[in-house]
Amino acid sequence: MNTLKKLLGFVWMLLAPAIICFLVYQANIKIQAAGESTRANVILQWSIILIIFIPICVGFFLFGKYAATNEYAHLPSTSEEINN
Amino acid sequence: MITGKTIAMNAEKKQSSIAFVIGASSVGTLIEWYDFYIFGMLATILSKQFFPAEAGTAALLSTLAIFAAGFIVRPFGALVFGRLGDLIGRKHTFLLTLVIMGGSTFAIGLVPGYATIGWAAPIIVLILRLLQGLALGGEYGGAATYVAEHAPVGQRGFWTSWIQTTATLGLFLALGVIILIRSNQGVENFSAEWGGWRYPFWISIILVGVSVLIRMRMSESPMFSKLKSEGKTSTNPLKESFGNKANFKMVLLALFGAVMGQGVVWYTGQFYAQSFIETVCKIDFVQSRNIMLVAILMATPCFVLFGWLSDKIGRKWIMLLGMLLAILTYRPIYKEFIAITSASNRTQIVDYRITKAGPLMPLVDAKDRHKMYIRQVIDTAYLDGSNFKYTITDTLIGFNEFGVDRPINLINPTLIKYKSPKSNIVIEKTMGKSATWDIIWLIFIQIVYVTMVYGPIAAFLVEMFPTKIRYTSMSLPYHIGNGVFGGLVPFLGTLIVEFTKTSSNPSGDSLAGLWYPIGVAAVCFVIGLVYLSNKVDKNVMD
Numbered sequence: 236m237n238t239l240k241k242l243l244g245f246v247w248m249l250l251a252p253a254i255i256c257f258l259v260y261q262a263n264i265k266i267q268a269a270g271e272s273t274r275a276n277v278i279l280q281w282s283i284i285l286i287i288f289i290p291i292c293v294g295f296f297l298f299g300k301y302a303a304t305n306e307y308a309h310l311p312s313t314s315e316e317i318n319n
Numbered sequence: 320m321i322t323g324k325t326i327a328m329n330a331e332k333k334q335s336s337i338a339f340v341i342g343a344s345s346v347g348t349l350i351e352w353y354d355f356y357i358f359g360m361l362a363t364i365l366s367k368q369f370f371p372a373e374a375g376t377a378a379l380l381s382t383l384a385i386f387a388a389g390f391i392v393r394p395f396g397a398l399v400f401g402r403l404g405d406l407i408g409r410k411h412t413f414l415l416t417l418v419i420m421g422g423s424t425f426a427i428g429l430v431p432g433y434a435t436i437g438w439a440a441p442i443i444v445l446i447l448r449l450l451q452g453l454a455l456g457g458e459y460g461g462a463a464t465y466v467a468e469h470a471p472v473g474q475r476g477f478w479t480s481w482i483q484t485t486a487t488l489g490l491f492l493a494l495g496v497i498i499l500i501r502s503n504q505g506v507e508n509f510s511a512e513w514g515g516w517r518y519p520f521w522i523s524i525i526l527v528g529v530s531v532l533i534r535m536r537m538s539e540s541p542m543f544s545k546l547k548s549e550g551k552t553s554t555n556p557l558k559e560s561f562g563n564k565a566n567f568k569m570v571l572l573a574l575f576g577a578v579m580g581q582g583v584v585w586y587t588g589q590f591y592a593q594s595f596i597e598t599v600c601k602i603d604f605v606q607s608r609n610i611m612l613v614a615i616l617m618a619t620p621c622f623v624l625f626g627w628l629s630d631k632i633g634r635k636w637i638m639l640l641g642m643l644l645a646i647l648t649y650r651p652i653y654k655e656f657i658a659i660t661s662a663s664n665r666t667q668i669v670d671y672r673i674t675k676a677g678p679l680m681p682l683v684d685a686k687d688r689h690k691m692y693i694r695q696v697i698d699t700a701y702l703d704g705s706n707f708k709y710t711i712t713d714t715l716i717g718f719n720e721f722g723v724d725r726p727i728n729l730i731n732p733t734l735i736k737y738k739s740p741k742s743n744i745v746i747e748k749t750m751g752k753s754a755t756w757d758i759i760w761l762i763f764i765q766i767v768y769v770t771m772v773y774g775p776i777a778a779f780l781v782e783m784f785p786t787k788i789r790y791t792s793m794s795l796p797y798h799i800g801n802g803v804f805g806g807l808v809p810f811l812g813t814l815i816v817e818f819t820k821t822s823s824n825p826s827g828d829s830l831a832g833l834w835y836p837i838g839v840a841a842v843c844f845v846i847g848l849v850y851l852s853n854k855v856d857k858n859v860m861d
Contacts, residue, residue: 240849247575247846265818276381280814283384287391287803298571302850306568310852314785317565 237308247299251292258285340469341481343537347417347530348462348482350523352489353496354424355455357519358448359386359590359809360493360608364509364516368432369441385445389452390806396456397794398557404461404790405556408547409468409540412790413461414531420454421527423447428520432512456802460794467781468540473630479777480626484619487769490589491615494608496522502605542786556791560784569783570796576851577779578800580642580843581772583836586805587649588765589615591832594809595653596758599829600660601746606755614759618766625774633853634775641771642844649833652761657829659757660748665701681721688720689736704751714739804839811835 262281269277301307311317358365366382396416404412427447433440462482470478500515509515539547546552553559561567589611597607625637658664677696684690697709715721716737750758776797784792812832820827 236849243845243849250842280384283387283391284811287807291799291803294571295575298568298575298846301568301571306564307572307850310572311565311569312854317563317569317785 237305240302240307241305244299244302244304248296248303249299251296251299254295255289255292258288337469337471337478340537341466341478343533344413344462344466345481345485347413347534348458349485349489349492350526350530351417351420351455351458352486353492353526354420354489354523355389355451356490356493357424357497357523358389358427358451360497361516361519362386365444367510368512368516369430369444370433381441384810385441385448387807387810388445389448389455390802392449392452393456393798393802393806394795396453397460397798398456398791399453400457401460401560401791401794402556404457404464405553405788408543409461409465409790410534410537413458413465414534416454416457416461417527417531417534419450420458421523421531423450423454424520424523424527427451428517428523434512452802456794456798460790460797463777463797464781464790464793465540467778468542468786475781476629476634476775476778477623477627479781480623480774482777483626483770483773484622486585486773487589487615487619487622487766491612491619493519494612494615498605498608498612546787551787553787556788560788560792560795566784566788566792570792572846572850573780573783573793574796574800575843576846577638577776577843578796579804580800580840580847581638581776582800582803582805583808583839583843584642584645584772585769585801586808587645587833587836588762588769591808591812591836592762592765594812595829596656596660596762600656601748602660602758603747603749606749610755610759610762614762614766617759617763618770621767621770622774625771626778629775629778634779635847635851635853637775638772638779639844639847639851641768642840642847644771645765645768646837646840646844648764649837650830652765653830653833655761656758659754659761660750662699662701662707665703665705668700668702683721689717691715691717691721701751703753705754706749708747708749710745710747712743712745714743808836 262285266274266277266281362382370381400412400416403415424447427444430436430440430443430447459482462485463479466482467475467479496519497516500518501509504515507514538544543552559566561570593607593611596602596610597604602610629637675698677698680694682692682694684692691714693713693715695711697711699707699709701707715735717734718736719734721734780793780797781789812835814832815835816827816829816832818827819831
């Protein structure tokens with residue numbers, strides 16, 4: 236199971252930047268395709284999406300990094316383990 | 320000497336004390352959810368009141384964006400009030416959030432419309448909505464922590480599940496109040512600038528007042544009081560929660576392995592479903608809300624059932640099963656919604672008295688007398704008791720001003736400069752009894768998934784983190800998962816459907832919006848399956 240956790244960690248690490256690239260690519264396409272009257276709205280919508288999801292993807296990358304370095308091989312069973 | 324009678328009395332006293340803790344916490348949390356949801360329930364009316372009349376879909380999307388903004392700031396509320404709750408205590412913090420929520424909700428009901436104060440209207444509403452989001456971000460973590468810290472060992476899932484019912488019951492209350500006012504006032508009065516849609520916002524101040532009085536009678540959490548008396552409370556909860564790697568990695572695991580999936584399942588079952596049956600299936604406003612009310616009422620006891628069950632068999636498998644069922648069945652369920660409400664799947668009553676086309680009604684625009692609307696209503700009845708009403712409107716623009724309203728055949732065609740190339744058709748469907756129950760069951764199933772993922776989650780989160788930084792640590796993943804991933808379901812769902820619209824398929828793929836919750840829940844399911852433990856932490860005193 237620990238090997239699977241570790242391998243999936245690499246998947247999450249790759250997935251996080253892939254999601255960012257996908258979102259930026261989509262934002263670019265949709266903004267370019269928007270007409271004059273709706274462009275401001277489309278820019279606003281995509282700005283919201285990017286501002287929210289880029290930090291979350293960074294968190295997801297860190298999660299993957301912790302998983303890849305076997306940080307989740309053992310989960311703390313008491314608060315002492317977290318506090319120390 | 321301790322006798323059997325004393326032990327029984329102590330047990331009874333403890334039971335009534337926990338019942339009071341649950342009751343007092345739940346009432347406040349329920350009211351906060353009510354406050355938060357009335358905005359979403361009234362999105363269509365708010366978009367007309369606070370944005371220019373000609374903005375159409377853009378106004379609705381902007382209102383949904385303001386609605387979503389309330390969700391997006393929830394994690395910030397979690398940080399601000401979570402920190403406060405770990406520093407000064409749970410009780411005072413969630414008392415403060417309640418007051419902020421009540422005040423901002425009441426104030427939304429006082430903001431004049433776009434017609435009166437222009438762009439100031441949406442800006443003020445946005446600010447108040449952000450305050451609502453901040454308050455809610457601080458409320459839930461406090462209430463869940465407070466109840467969990469009072470709950471007896473081995474019953475934490477059961478007792479915290481009562482807090483979990485409040486989100487759904489808050490939605491229920493919001494729906495109920497809106498339907499009641501709307502049916503008493505009629506559509507016109509309800510939707511006017513100072514109409515009945517404002518009352519649900521104003522009612523909030525009374526509910527919050529009562530709840531504040533109840534909460535003031537509550538005492539501080541015993542665990543927090545103990546830490547405080549020993550001088551062991553955290554001095555910097557934010558640093559200890561997110562600067563400490565051992566705790567931060569648990570925050571990330573809670574978010575990506577449980578709460579993110581739970582959030583999208585919650586908002587799909589209770590928000591997206593309602594929006595879908597109303598905007599895609601075109602079910603009448605009141606009937607769509609009644610359907611939701613019945614389904615919610617039927618499924619709500621399952622929160623307590625799954626909370627209780629999680630004490631017996633662990634939290635993980637119940638939550639993951641809820642997610643898996645959602646992933647596998649969302650598309651078939653929503654396809655079925657379309658099939659049930661489709662005209663092609665039912666037999667029309669061909670009697671003209673029942674299937675009738677009303678007269679063409681010309682109406683001159685009150686502001687621009689060059690503009691005239693020709694409206695016709697066609698009522699179609701079906702054998703199963705369903706009734707579909709089509710209101711078809713054409714717009715005419717004249718070279719000169721149109722006179723008083725008159726029959727269409729008296730309007731001289733040479734006076735008409737422009738006629739809208741495509742009629743605007745508004746469909747309102749009232750479903751027959753059997754079809755209504757089919758829809759109720761399909762929504763009930765989705766809310767059962769909600770109860771599976773949401774019932775055990777408060778106990779699950781409380782058990783993950785130490786007492787001294789619990790409020791901060793559990794609030795952030797909860798509100799990113801629910802506020803951001805979940806709260807964006809209606810907005811992103813609508814947006815994804817917009818992307819599928821092409822000139823050959825102008826209405827787009829109405830099921831495409833489901834890919835967002837399905838995708839998020841699928842990733843969360845895999846992470847939860849591989850990384851989460853099913854162990855129930857018996858000791859949350861540490």
